Amino acid sequence: MSTPLVELRNMSISFGGIKAVDDVSIDLFPGEVVGLLGHNGAGKSTLIKILSGAYRRDRGHIFINGEEAHISNPRDAKNFGIETIYQTLALADNVDAAANLYLGRELRTRWGTLDDAAMEAEARKVMGRLNPNFKRFKEPAKSLSGGQRQSVAIARAVLFNAKILIMDEPTAALGPQETQMVAELIHELKRQGLGIFLIDHDIHAVKALCDRAAVMKNGQLVGVVKVDDVTEDDLLGMIILGKQPDKAA
Amino acid sequence: MSKQGVSNAAPESRDSLLKRFIAATEIDTRMLGMVAALFAVWCAFDIYSGILRPNTGLFGGAFLTPRNLWTLLVQTSSIAVMSTGMVLIIVMRHIDLSIGSMLSLVAVAGAVLQVFILGPSIGVGHPVIWIAAILACLALGTFIGALNGFLTAYAQIPAFIVTLGGLIAYSGVAFLLAKGVTVAPMDKTFKIIGGGVPASWLGPFWSWALAIVVCVLIFLGIVGGRRQRQRFGFKLRPVWGEATLIAIGSAAVLGATAVLTSYPWPFGLIKQYAEENNIPIPAGVENPDGDAICMVGEKVVRCTEGLIYYTGFAVPVLIALGVGVVMTFIATRTRFGRYVYAIGGNPEAADLAGIDTKKMTVKVFALMGFLVGISAVIASARLDAATNALGQLNELFVIAAAVIGGTSLAGGIGTIYGAILGALMMQSIQSGMALLNLPAAFQNIVVGTVLVFAVYVDQFYRRRVK
Ligand SMILES: Nc1ncnc2c1ncn2[C@@H]1O[C@H](COP(=O)(O)OP(=O)(O)O)[C@@H](O)[C@H]1O
Ligand SMILES: [Mg+2]
Numbered sequence: 192m193s194t195p196l197v198e199l200r201n202m203s204i205s206f207g208g209i210k211a212v213d214d215v216s217i218d219l220f221p222g223e224v225v226g227l228l229g230h231n232g233a234g235k236s237t238l239i240k241i242l243s244g245a246y247r248r249d250r251g252h253i254f255i256n257g258e259e260a261h262i263s264n265p266r267d268a269k270n271f272g273i274e275t276i277y278q279t280l281a282l283a284d285n286v287d288a289a290a291n292l293y294l295g296r297e298l299r300t301r302w303g304t305l306d307d308a309a310m311e312a313e314a315r316k317v318m319g320r321l322n323p324n325f326k327r328f329k330e331p332a333k334s335l336s337g338g339q340r341q342s343v344a345i346a347r348a349v350l351f352n353a354k355i356l357i358m359d360e361p362t363a364a365l366g367p368q369e370t371q372m373v374a375e376l377i378h379e380l381k382r383q384g385l386g387i388f389l390i391d392h393d394i395h396a397v398k399a400l401c402d403r404a405a406v407m408k409n410g411q412l413v414g415v416v417k418v419d420d421v422t423e424d425d426l427l428g429m430i431i432l433g434k435q436p437d438k439a440a
Numbered sequence: 441m442s443k444q445g446v447s448n449a450a451p452e453s454r455d456s457l458l459k460r461f462i463a464a465t466e467i468d469t470r471m472l473g474m475v476a477a478l479f480a481v482w483c484a485f486d487i488y489s490g491i492l493r494p495n496t497g498l499f500g501g502a503f504l505t506p507r508n509l510w511t512l513l514v515q516t517s518s519i520a521v522m523s524t525g526m527v528l529i530i531v532m533r534h535i536d537l538s539i540g541s542m543l544s545l546v547a548v549a550g551a552v553l554q555v556f557i558l559g560p561s562i563g564v565g566h567p568v569i570w571i572a573a574i575l576a577c578l579a580l581g582t583f584i585g586a587l588n589g590f591l592t593a594y595a596q597i598p599a600f601i602v603t604l605g606g607l608i609a610y611s612g613v614a615f616l617l618a619k620g621v622t623v624a625p626m627d628k629t630f631k632i633i634g635g636g637v638p639a640s641w642l643g644p645f646w647s648w649a650l651a652i653v654v655c656v657l658i659f660l661g662i663v664g665g666r667r668q669r670q671r672f673g674f675k676l677r678p679v680w681g682e683a684t685l686i687a688i689g690s691a692a693v694l695g696a697t698a699v700l701t702s703y704p705w706p707f708g709l710i711k712q713y714a715e716e717n718n719i720p721i722p723a724g725v726e727n728p729d730g731d732a733i734c735m736v737g738e739k740v741v742r743c744t745e746g747l748i749y750y751t752g753f754a755v756p757v758l759i760a761l762g763v764g765v766v767m768t769f770i771a772t773r774t775r776f777g778r779y780v781y782a783i784g785g786n787p788e789a790a791d792l793a794g795i796d797t798k799k800m801t802v803k804v805f806a807l808m809g810f811l812v813g814i815s816a817v818i819a820s821a822r823l824d825a826a827t828n829a830l831g832q833l834n835e836l837f838v839i840a841a842a843v844i845g846g847t848s849l850a851g852g853i854g855t856i857y858g859a860i861l862g863a864l865m866m867q868s869i870q871s872g873m874a875l876l877n878l879p880a881a882f883q884n885i886v887v888g889t890v891l892v893f894a895v896y897v898d899q900f901y902r903r904r905v906k
Contacts, residue, residue, distance in 0.1 A: 245792055266794040281792040285785035285852035286778070294782055295793035297775050304773040312672040332785075 194257040196221045196386040197355055202241055202251035211237040212248075213410040219355070219386040224377060226401035226418070227390045228430055234410040235390045236278055239357045242388075243275040244268035255355075269295075272354030276361050278390070280344045284333040288325075289314040291332050292347050317346045321376070322369065337364030345373065349380065356380060356387045362396070374400060394423050394430075408433040464681030470846055470901065474861045478868065485872035492876065502875055506703035510751060513700075514635045514822070516867040517760035518543075518815040519834065523841040523859035524767040525808035528777075530842055531784040532804055533851035534592060534599035538606025539812050539838060542584050543831030545614040546816035550577040551623035551826035554630065570630040578813040584610065585809015586802055593801035607835065614828035624825035634821030635754035638709055644701040647752030651697040655690040662686055697752070704731040705749045711740050714747055721747050756818045760860070763814065768856040780804060784852035840887070841866050844894040865890075 195218035202215045212234045219225050227235045240246045242253065244265040253260045255271050262268050268275070282291045289311040290297075298306045298313070311328050318325045322342040332340060341364045348356055358377075362370040377387060377400050391397050397404055398418050406413040406429040414435040416425075425436040462469055482504055490501030498504035522539055529536050550573045558569045588606055592599040632640040642650065662682050669676055705713070710733050714721050724734030726741040734746030771777040783790040783797050791797050815834075820826040845862030847854030869890060873883045 243792075264794075265792050266796070269794050275792070277792060279788075281786065281789035283782035283785035283789050283793075283852075286782055290778060290782070294778075294790070295795050297778060299775065304769075305775060305778060308668050308672045308674065311674070 193220065195219060195254070196223075196256060197242070198254040198257075199238070199242065200252045200254065202238060202248055204237060204241060204246055204249050210410045212241065214250075215407070215410075215412045217405050217412065217415060219388060221386055222381055222384045223403070224381055224387045224389055224401045225415075226397035226404040227388060227407065228392075228394065228397060228404055228426060229407035229413075230430065233407040235407055236359055237410075238407070239275070239359060239388055239390065240277075242268065242355075243273055243277075243357055245275075245277075266295075269351075272352070273357065274348040274351060274353035274355070275357040276344045276348045276359060278359040278363070280340045280364075282332040282340055282343060285331050287330055288318075288328050288332060288335065288339075288343050291343055292317070292350060294347075296351060313350075314346070317350055318342065321346050321349075321372065338366060338369055341365055342369070345376070349376070354385060356385050358387065359390045360392065361389070362391070362393075394426050397426070398423055406430055461681075461684065464678045465685050466677060466681070467685070468855075470898075471855075471857065471861070473901070474845070474858065474865070478861060478865055481865065481868050481872065485868070485875065489872075489875055503872055506699050508871070508875070510700055510703040510754070512864075512867060512871050513757045513760075514754050515871065516864050517635070517756040518818045518822075519837050519841055519867065520760045520860045520863040521763045521815045521818065522808075522811050522834065522838045523845070523863045524763055524856045525804075525811040526838050526842040527767075527845070527847050527854040527856055527859045528771065528780050528804050529599075529808055530839075530847045530849060531851060531854045532780050532801065533784055533787065534801070534804075535839070536585075536588065536599065536603045536805065536808050537835050537839075538584075538588060538603040538610055539808065540831040540834035540836075541607050541610035541614065542581065542809065542812045543816045543819060543834055544826075544828050545584070545610045545617070546577050546581045546813055547820040547826040547830050548614045548618045548623060548828055549580055550574075550816060551626065551820055552617055554627050555623050555625070559627075565628055567629065570627045573627065573630055574633075574817055577817050578810055581809040581811070581813025581816060582806050583809065585812065586806035588809070589802035589805025592805065593798040599805075611828060611832075618826070618828045620828070622825050622827045626821055626824050626826075630817075631821050631824055633755055633759070633817050634819075634824070635756040636822055636824065638705060638713060638749075640755040641705075641751040642753040642755075642758070644750050644752050647697050647701050650753065650758075651693050654693050658689040658693070659686050701750050701752045703751045705751060707731075707733060707742055710747060710749055713749070719747065756822065759814065759818065763811065764856055764860050771856055776800075776803070781852060786852075837863075837866055840891045844891060846898055862894075865894075 197219040199215065199217050202212050203210070204212045215234075215238055217225070227239070229235050237246060241248045242262070244262045244267050247263055253262055260271055262271065283294060286294070289307070292314045293310045298309045300306045314328055322339075325339060325342055327335060327339065332343065335343065341361065345361060362373050365373065374396070377389065380387060389397070389401060401418050403415055404418050404426060405415045406426065408430070413429050413433050416436070421436055428434070428436055462472070483499060486497040486499040486501035486503035488501065489495065489503055490497060490499055493502070494500050495502035496505050502508060526536060526539070553576050554569055554573045558566070558572060562568060584606070588599070588602050591597050591602045631637050634640065662685055666676060666682060713719070714733070721733060721735050721740060724736070724743040724746045726736050727743045730742045730744040730746070732743055732746035732748035733740055734743040771780070779790065779795050779800050782793070783795065783800060787797060816831070819830055823830065841863035842854065842859045843849065843862070844865055845855065845858030845860070847859060866887060869887055870883055873886060
C-alpha cells in the first residue's frame with residue numbers, strides 16, 4: 192500500500208481533566224474522503240483542530256507523506272497544504288468577503304501594498320464557480336447570511352491549492368442546492384487527488400461522499416470502516432452504541 | 441418636489457441632492473457629520489465670543505480668526521499624532537493608558553540628554569544634539585511601547601493592567617530622571633519642531649507651494665484609483681462625483697492655507713528678526729491694532745502699513761498631517777493594517793487564518809510608542825522644557841479623541857481621520873472655553889459630557905445605518 196497522505200497517531204488532548212480526544216489514530220490517502228461521525232461532543236472538531244494547528248496536542252504524532260510533521264499553529268498547517276473550513280466559519284466580521292478570502296495571504300502590488308482590486312477580481316472568479324449568486328464582495332462579513340458566510344469559508348479553503356482539506360460540517364448552513372454544489376466540489380477535489388476529512392451529521396451524505404468513515408464516541412475512536420461494507424444502520428449503531436458492527440470487525 | 445432639468449435616471453431624481461451627492465462620491469457620512477459638528481462648534485464659539493467682545497472673526501468673534509485657528513492646530517498636533525496610534529490599539533481590542541506618563545518620561549529623557557549630557561560635553565548648539573535627542577526620543581518611545589505589547593501578548597496580562605501599571609510607573613521614572621525639576625532650555629534647532637519659533641513657520645510661499653502639491657496629489661490619487669477600478673472592470677463613481685471630490689479636497693487645502701498664511705508673526709518677533717538681519721523698518725503711522733511694524737521717529741511701533749511677515753503652516757502641524765497620511769496608508773493599504781482590523785473583528789479567526797496575533801500586538805504597541813516619541817518631541821520643543829508632568833492626562837484626551845472620532849471600544853472599527861477630527865474637536869472645545877474665560881473646572885465638565893454624548897450619538901447612528 193502507498194504511504195498515507197496524513198497519518199494521525201495516538202492523538203490525545205484534554206481540557207481541564209476532560210479527555211476530548213483520547214488516543215485516536217487515523218489515516219487519509221490521496222484522493223480519499225474520510226468521514227468523521229459521532230455525537231455532539233464526541234471530539235471530532237477537536238481532533239481536526241489538532242491537525243489544522245488550532246490546538247496543540249498533549250500526545251501523539253502527525254505524519255504527512257510518511258514524514259513527521261511538527262504542527263503547532265495554523266501557519267505550520269497551511270505550510271503543509273492543510274486547509275480547514277471550521278464549523279464556526281472563522282471569518283473576520285468587520286472586513287469584506289474578498290479580504291476574508293485572502294486573510295493571511297493577501298495579494299500585494301509591486302510596492303508591497305494591498306492589491307484590493309486584484310483580490311476582489313480573483314474573489315469574483317472563485318465565487319462565480321462556487322456560488323454564482325454571490326454578489327456582496329464589498330460588504331463586511333457581518334452582513335452576510337449563514338450560507339454566504341459558508342461559501343466564503345469554502346472558497347477560502349479551495350483557493351490556495353490545498354493538498355489536505357478539512358471540512359467541519361460544511362453544509363450546516365446551506366440550502367439543498369448549495370449542499371449539492373458542495374457535494375460536486377468534493378467529488379471534483381477528490382479527482383484532483385486531495386485528501387479530505389469530512390465531518391458531517393448526515394449519515395446518508397457520508398455514505399454517498401466518503402470512501403471510509405471513522406466513528407468517534409467520548410473522545411475515543413470506535414472504528415474505521417469502508418462505507419461500502421456497511422449499511423447506514425450499521426453506522427448509526429456505531430455512533431449510538433460505540434461498537435464495531437459484527438461483520439466489519 | 442422640484443424637478444431636475446436634465447436627468448436620465450428617473451428614480452434618482454427623486455432623491456435629495458445630498459443623497460445623490462453621498463452616493464456619487466461614496467463619502468463617509470459619519471465624517472461629513474463630524475466635520476459639520478466641528479464647524480458648528482467653531483461658529484458657536486465665534487458668535488458667542490463676538491457677543492461678549494467684538495473681534496475680527498468670521499461672525500464677529502475671536503474664534504474664527506487666523507490667529508486662533510493657527511494656535512488651535514498647533515495645540516492639537518501632539519494629541520492628534522498619538523490618537524492615530526490609539527485607533528489601531530483600540531481596533532485591536534486593547535487600550536494604552538500609559539501614553540501620558542510615557543510622553544513625560546520620553547520628553548524628560550530627551551531633555552536630560554540635550555541639557556545635562558550632550559550640551560556640556562560637545563557644546564551647546566552642536567547639530568548632533570538635536571538629531572541625537574530626536575532619535576533617542578523615538579527609540580525610547582518605541583522600546584517602551586514594545587515592552588507594553590510584549591507583556592500584553594506573551595505574558596498575557598490584559599493591556600488595561602499592563603498600561604495602568606505603566607501609567608503609574610513611567611511617571612515615577614520620569615520624576616526620578618528629572619529629579620523633580622524642569623529640564624530646560626531645549627536645543628535651538630530642536631525647538632523648531634514645537635512650532636514656537638519663526639524657523640518653524642513655512643511662510644506664505646512654501647505654504648502655497650505645499651498646498652498646490654497636495655492638490656495635485658489629491659487629483660492624481662483619485663484618477664489613479666479610478667484607473668485601477670477600470671482595469672478590473674468594477675463599477676465606477678460617476679465622473680461628476682469624482683470631480684466634486686477633487687474640488688472639495690482642493691478647496692479645503694487651499695482654504696486652510698489661505699487662513700494660515702494670513703496669521704502674522706507676533707510684533708516682537710518681526711522686530712527681532714528685522715534687527716538681527718539688518719532689514720530696514722519703514723517709517724509709518726502708529727496704529728495699536730495693526731499687525732505690521734514701522735518706525736515713528738526712533739521708536740518701533742505697531743501699524744497697519746509697514747514690515748510684516750506671515751506664519752503659514754507650522755512644523756508640528758505638518759508633522760501631524762504627515763503622520764495622519766502615513767497612518768491612514770498603513771491602516772488601509774498595508775497587510776499590517778489589514779491584520780489589525782481582522783484581529784479586532786475576530787481574534788480567533790485571525791489566528792486560524794495564520795496571522796501571528798502576538799507579534800502583531802507587540803508591533804502595534806511599539807508603533808504607539810513611536811508616535812508617543814514624536815509627540816514627546818513636539819510637546820517639549822513647544823514648551824522649550826520638559827517636566828515629569830508634561831504628558832499628564834494625555835492618555836485620556838487621546839482615547840477620547842479616538843472614541844469621539846468613531847473608534848469602537850468593542851474593536852474592529854475606527855478610522856485615522858476620525859481620530860484626528862476627534863482630537864481637533866476636543867481641542868476646539870477647550871480653546872473655545874478658554875477664550876470665553878470659563879473656569880477650568882467648567883471646561884472639564886463640558887469635555888467629559890461631550891465625550892459621553894459623542895459616543896451615544898455614534899451608537900445611535902450605527903444602529904440606524906445597519
Ligand atoms: N477549547 C475547549 N476548551 C474546553 N473544552 C473543550 C474545548 N474544545 C472542545 N472541548 C470539549 O471537548 C469535547 C469535544 O468537543 P468537540 O470536538 O467540539 O465535539 P464535536 O465536534 O464532536 O461535536 C467536548 O466535551 C467539548 O466541550
Ligand atoms: Mg464539532
